[in-house]
């Protein structure tokens with residue numbers, strides 16, 4: 566498969582002083598292109614397809630939390646990975662979302678070039694949109710390779726970002742209940 570992206574990776578190898586013809590690198594441009602397509606496949610996905618009508622009627626209005634969803638994204642400044650976890654809570658209002666769909670929503674937005682703040686907001690707004698919930702809370706905690714492998718080279722710092730919508734934003738008690746259930 567000789568796509569444009571494959572050719573560009575060949576060029577990168579030359580540019581960094583490598584020999585794309587040496588044995589170990591022969592298939593590398595193609596592999597790297599395939600990996601990059603995978604890591605950015607979120608651009609080709611739509612929320613409706615991801616959710617696939619897995620929104621079910623329910624009369625519960627109690628808080629639901631999906632915790633520790635792994636997250637692999639890439640920062641839009643350096644195109645280096647940031648890796649962490651996402652926690653999502655919502656207050657259903659007549660509808661609940663299929664459990665796996667929270668992880669699919671996280672992946673859809675994570676597999677794009679992102680900054681963590683925007684990623685957090687996009688996940689929260691998507692959950693709000695598909696569930697019509699009374700409130701949505703999202704926390705993302707992640708380590709950024711651009712801060713670890715290069716730049717300031719800090720190995721232990723972690724970024725935490727949160728977005729609170731609806732009741733989670735307006736009502737301190739609800740927010741505190743969420744944080745308590747998360748173990749914060």
Ligand SMILES: Nc1nc2c(ncn2[C@@H]2O[C@H](COP(=O)(O)OP(=O)(O)OP(=O)(O)O)[C@@H](O)[C@H]2O)c(=O)[nH]1
Nearest residue numbers: 640641642643679680681682709711712715716717
């Ligand atoms: N707020 C935010 N900043 C991020 C995120 N990912 C990377 N950054 C930051 O984006 C900034 C880009 O800063 P620049 O000064 O333009 O780039 P740089 O010279 O490579 O910066 P250094 O990383 O400080 O070496 C850096 O401070 C990064 O740490 C993110 O998800 N959110």
Ligand SMILES: [Zn+2]
Nearest residue numbers: 640642643711
């Ligand atoms: Zn970065």
